[in-house]
Amino acid sequence: MxxxxxxxxxxxxxxxxxxxxxxxxxxxxxxxxxxxxxxxxxxxxxxxxxxxxxxxxxxxxxxxxxxxxxxxxxxxxxxxxxxxxxxxxxxxxxxxxxxxxxxxxxxxxxxxxxxxxxxxxxxxxxxxxxxxxxxxxxxxxxxxxxxxxxxxxxxxxxxxxxxxxxxxxxxxxxxxxxxxxxxxxxINTKLLSFHKLYKNRYKLVTLRPLSSKKYAVDIAIDIMKYLPEKYTLEIFGKGQYEKSYRDLIKANGLKERVNIKNNFIERSELNNFFTQYGIMLAPTRMDAQGVSMCEAMSSGLLTVSSDNTAIPEFITHLENGIIGKEPKKIAEEIIRVVNNEERYNQIVLKGRESMEAIDxxxxxxxxxxxxxxxxxxxx
The missing domain is CATH 3.40.50.2000 (Glycogen Phosphorylase B;)
Structure with a gap:
């Protein structure tokens, strides 16, 4: 054919x-x-x-x-x-x-x-x-x-x-x-192999274009307001909203904990890249699937997104990830899961299994x- x-x-x-x-x-x-x-x-x-x-x-x-x-x-x-x-x-x-x-x-x-x-x-x-x-x-x-x-x-x-x-x-x-x-x-689960990442549980990452509000980087920053100071977030992406996001970080007093890195990550580097973090923060205003979210789940990160559009078809709350509607409540769920190593490991393992189903x-x-x-x- x-x-x-x-x-x-x-x-x-x-x-x-x-x-x-x-x-x-x-x-x-x-x-x-x-x-x-x-x-x-x-x-x-x-x-x-x-x-x-x-x-x-x-x-x-x-x-x-x-x-x-x-x-x-x-x-x-x-x-x-x-x-x-x-x-x-x-x-x-x-x-x-x-x-x-x-x-x-x-x-x-x-x-x-x-x-x-x-x-x-x-x-x-x-x-x-x-x-x-x-x-x-x-x-x-x-x-x-x-x-x-x-x-x-x-x-x-x-x-x-x-x-x-x-x-x-x-x-x-x-x-x-x-x-x-x-x-x-x-999802290429062979490229994105599973890692045990609980040791990085306070290190969050967001991989998003900064060119569309659809990707809700502002909500990711908002979630960080409600997490203890030991939690950090690195945002990787480029786009027209970078300045406004930097201003939002400064306005919320998060400059020491939230950092925007103005670049993308090559796909060939993704597997090693994900091993540096423990949580993928991927809120959204609209998504038909959320591919970067799914790639993080494949790699063993505790993956956090929004309870809207297609996301609940891929993440069941507290089973293979965390989803929610309000930044404060999402932060509370992150803290609860991170404070329980066994639960963290169960959720990320289920996340990997759900991605193997859509390899x-x-x-x-x-x-x-x-x-x-x-x-x-x-x-």
């Missing part, structure tokens, strides 16, 4: 983080013996190989000519950029016109109206234009695409969580009753079964 991934971005030498969740799937599918190519709509014509995966960049209308040579297409965040050569909409239209077999993995950015993330809104001209574009161009087109294909036998939709499915249905005002599957983003080998195998099913049907 030949699979073509269609995505708006892909990792390369200069941008190793671009849609890494897509790359991980490609690598695993190749390991499992399948032919995989990646197509990225682009202004330029270019081909490169990244960690064994062939990546082809070309204008979307030219890209369409390549699609018939594949048994199935796999769509991952193929974005709509009107009036550009990177626009995914000509590809969506071509798939419709030619009744091509495809699987669409639904991410929040594919299907959410602007109003779903009002916590991001800033009162300026650019933000208003984003709102208009998303709600009057992007969402109506995605709704049209899903409506016209959701009952076809050579089509399937995959969601990382039940919440993501229900959220898409709410945003698009439609129901997907058949041809859908719930398969989380896979990337298993999730990609499930995705391949879906791809095979639709590829075996000729139009």
């Amino acid at each position: 030949k699979v073509a991934f269609l995505t708006s971005r892909y990792p390369g030498k200069d941008n190793p983080y671009n849609h890494m969740f897509v790359h991980m799937r490609c690598v695993e599918m190749i390991k499992q013996g399948y032919e995989v190519s990646v197509y990225v709509p682009s202004k330029i014509f270019n081909t490169y190989v990244f960690e064994g995966v062939e990546v082809i960049q070309m204008p979307s209308k030219e890209l369409n000519k390549e699609l018939h040579q594949y048994n199935v297409l796999y769509l991952h965040l193929l974005n709509i950029y009107p009036f550009t050569k990177e626009n995914g909409w000509p590809i969506y239209k071509y798939i419709l016109k030619n009744n091509l077999s495809f699987v669409m993995y639904i991410h929040g950015n594919d299907v959410q109206k602007y109003g779903s993330r009002m916590f991001e809104f800033r009162f300026n001209h650019t933000e208003l234009l984003k709102w208009v574009k998303r709600d009057t161009i992007t969402i109506p087109r995605i709704k049209r695409f899903v409506t016209k294909t959701k009952k076809k036998s050579n089509v399937a939709f995959i969601f990382p969580s039940v919440w993501m499915k229900e959220d898409m249905e709410h945003n698009l005002q439609l129901k997907v009753e058949n041809n859908f599957h719930i398969i989380p983003n896979g 990337i080998n298993k999730t990609v195998s499930k995705e391949l079964e879906v791809l095979k099913k639709v590829s075996s049907i000729n139009g």
Whole structure:
């Protein structure tokens, strides 16, 4: 079976983080013996190989000519950029016109109206234009695409969580009753091996882009207000909110205990990196899964997040992690668990076991079964 991934971005030498969740799937599918190519709509014509995966960049209308040579297409965040050569909409239209077999993995950015993330809104001209574009161009087109294909036998939709499915249905005002599957983003539990980290129980870490309020770094800082002075937090990330977070740290008198490190961690370094900490602090305002949270659970950190959106599908409170709604109560639960070594160890071990259940080998195998099913049907 030949699979073509269609995505708006892909990792390369200069941008190793671009849609890494897509790359991980490609690598695993190749390991499992399948032919995989990646197509990225682009202004330029270019081909490169990244960690064994062939990546082809070309204008979307030219890209369409390549699609018939594949048994199935796999769509991952193929974005709509009107009036550009990177626009995914000509590809969506071509798939419709030619009744091509495809699987669409639904991410929040594919299907959410602007109003779903009002916590991001800033009162300026650019933000208003984003709102208009998303709600009057992007969402109506995605709704049209899903409506016209959701009952076809050579089509399937995959969601990382039940919440993501229900959220898409709410945003698009439609129901997907058949041809859908719930398969989380896979976690590389071989790369992220389990460590006993109780000795680091007072050292917290947050790995977050500082470019979106969705990732709730301000809430992580707020939680630190309620933890004793022996607890420290290191925040790794870059983005436009860095200054405001630094100001928040200073305003709360946390400069000695909370530190922002303006960089990301390479995936190859993650395993050793996690061994320096005992707790992963990963609150969120919205998440369809929480991949970095899951990676920390795989590595043996006591993982803390928010009781909202899809998080309860991955963390059961005090069973394989900690979730809560209020910073003070979350801090109290952290203290309670940390003060009981046996309980800490039980929770982190359950966290690791729950991640082994969604190891990337298993999730990609499930995705391949879906791809095979639709590829075996000729139009």
